[in-house]
Amino acid sequence: MNRTQSALFPAAADWYRSSYSAANNECIEVAHAVAQVGIRDSKLSSRTGFTISDHAFALFVAGLKGTPDAPSR
DSSP, X not given: OEEOOTTTSOTTSOOBOOTTOOTTSOSEEXXXXXXXXXXXXXXXXXXXXXXXXXXXXXXXXXXXXXXXXXXXX
């Protein structure tokens, strides 16, 4: 896991939230880059988030969905 760098995930990056996010802004936002996913707190979007590999993010999402077959590399 790495801290996001402003050059990789600038404030103007295409950050987005799940359509299931609460209206009270208590969620995470994600942005995709080459082989990485940036993650930040929606309440603190001006602060530095962190990055994980796109594969690790896919495994995380599969786990949340309860998908029995996680994506393979």
